[in-house]
Amino acid sequence: LPICPSGSVNCQVSLGELFDRAVKLSHYIHFLSSEMFNEFDERYAQGRGFITKAVNGCHTASLTTPEDKEQAQQIHHEDLLNLVLGVLRSWNDPLLHLVTEVQRIKEAPNTILWKAAEIEEQNKRLLEGMEKIVGRVQPGDTGNEVYSRWSGLPSLQLADEDSRLFAFYNLLHCLRRDSHKIDNYLKLLKCRLIHDSNC
Amino acid sequence: SEWSLESYIRIPNGQSAPGKPEIMRCRSPEKETFTCWWKPGSDGGLPTNYTLNYYKEGEELINECPDYKTAGPNSCYFNKKHTSLWTIYNITVKATNRMGSSISDPHYVDVTYIVQPDPPMNVIPAVGIQDGKPYLLVKWSPPPLADVRSGWLTLIYELRLKTEGEEWETFLVGQQTQYKIFSLNPGNKYIVQIHCKPDHHGAWSEWSQEKYIQLPSDF
Ligand code: NA
Numbered sequence: 001l002p003i004c005p006s007g008s009v010n011c012q013v014s015l016g017e018l019f020d021r022a023v024k025l026s027h028y029i030h031f032l033s034s035e036m037f038n039e040f041d042e043r044y045a046q047g048r049g050f051i052t053k054a055v056n057g058c059h060t061a062s063l064t065t066p067e068d069k070e071q072a073q074q075i076h077h078e079d080l081l082n083l084v085l086g087v088l089r090s091w092n093d094p095l096l097h098l099v100t101e102v103q104r105i106k107e108a109p110n111t112i113l114w115k116a117a118e119i120e121e122q123n124k125r126l127l128e129g130m131e132k133i134v135g136r137v138q139p140g141d142t143g144n145e146v147y148s149r150w151s152g153l154p155s156l157q158l159a160d161e162d163s164r165l166f167a168f169y170n171l172l173h174c175l176r177r178d179s180h181k182i183d184n185y186l187k188l189l190k191c192r193l194i195h196d197s198n199c
Numbered sequence: 200s201e202w203s204l205e206s207y208i209r210i211p212n213g214q215s216a217p218g219k220p221e222i223m224r225c226r227s228p229e230k231e232t233f234t235c236w237w238k239p240g241s242d243g244g245l246p247t248n249y250t251l252n253y254y255k256e257g258e259e260l261i262n263e264c265p266d267y268k269t270a271g272p273n274s275c276y277f278n279k280k281h282t283s284l285w286t287i288y289n290i291t292v293k294a295t296n297r298m299g300s301s302i303s304d305p306h307y308v309d310v311t312y313i314v315q316p317d318p319p320m321n322v323i324p325a326v327g328i329q330d331g332k333p334y335l336l337v338k339w340s341p342p343p344l345a346d347v348r349s350g351w352l353t354l355i356y357e358l359r360l361k362t363e364g365e366e367w368e369t370f371l372v373g374q375q376t377q378y379k380i381f382s383l384n385p386g387n388k389y390i391v392q393i394h395c396k397p398d399h400h401g402a403w404s405e406w407s408q409e410k411y412i413q414l415p416s417d418f
Pocket residue numbers: 266267268269270271272273274275
């Protein structure tokens with residue numbers, strides 16, 4: 001609970017508490033994304049060799065994100081925070097469409113439909129939390145509005161089943177990967193900013 | 200009649216092109232480096248050379264294994280410089296001898312999913328008292344290679360416990376590096392082990408070395 005001394009006008013949730021919530025959310029979102037990818041992979045992708053094709057990149061590839069620990073440690077925390085915001089924003093639109101389009105997959109199990117909706121909702125919630133954190137860490141800076149546009153809707157609506165299923169596979173693969181990046185970066189940021197790199 | 204003209208036949212001496220190698224496993228102990236191991240096929244009775252080639256997702260360039268030595272025979276070690284996360288590696292091993300060559304099936308690696316940490320260290324069991332109730336307190340450290348302090352790797356732990364001749368009882372600990380167990384049998388000698396895994400993907404480590412603790416009989 002936030003500590004509100006009587007007469008306090010500036011009663012607010014601590015930065016540590018905001019990070020705790022953000023990390024819990026990002027962990028949950030990545031968990032759901034992994035489960036959804038695995039379910040889809042087992043049910044629709046078997047024997048289609050999608051992994052050999054899943055190297056054509058994700059729509060967020062234009063956002064240059066750290067690829068390993070050294071790179072992540074070299075990047076300034078404000079830039080890493082803005083990258084997290086950018087990746088989260090880049091998923092708003094595709095997640096919204098994913099919720100609708102998965103309903104058209106033949107015999108899509110409820111568990112996949114539910115997860116798509118849940119991820120969409122939790123992603124928005126995490127984005128709100130991150131905007132709050134960024135506002136606290138770099139007050140005054142509105143954060144640059146950098147994000148990657150997604151133009152993959154037509155591929156989720158292709159008539160050819162194999163191509164359509166591959167488009168879903170690739171999107172879910174990218175979601176799983178990006179949600180892991182976000183979770184990993186947030187855990188780094190939390191240790192750096194709240195625990196002085198001594199988690 | 201006369202003998203026909205001489206003709207010659209070469210008796211095969213068992214030499215042939217090598218069999219297909221198989222990439223058995225890749226493992227990263229800390230999400231910063233990784234190693235892949237392969238099983239050679241038959242060598243065709245000839246000196247056979249193995250090369251590991253890989254390319255990374257979105258890159259055309261084919262690279263050769265950066266280090267065949269560090270991880271021992273039939274392996275390739277990718278140091279920090281050669282390890283990227285969130286990238287799929289397409290890896291093949293090619294066996295070559297005088298008679299020909301043979302290439303393994305491709306093996307796809309996404310480093311996030313092959314993390315298997317080393318076991319936790321410095322496992323110390325002790326007996327304590329809380330509100331008049333005795334308990335067993337076990338403390339440990341994360342494996343030295345895993346950088347949990349920076350938040351790069353988050354580990355969860357599982358503890359197991361048994362008395363001699365009994366079945367293991369397992370406790371899921373979470374991220375803490377200590378755990379209290381109440382309601383044990385006084386006078387018994389317990390064996391304790393801990394293992395760990397990344398909080399999302401990857402595999403459980405091996406169990407740590409067995410540690411023993413003798414509970415007092417008035418426990
Ligand atoms: Na080697």
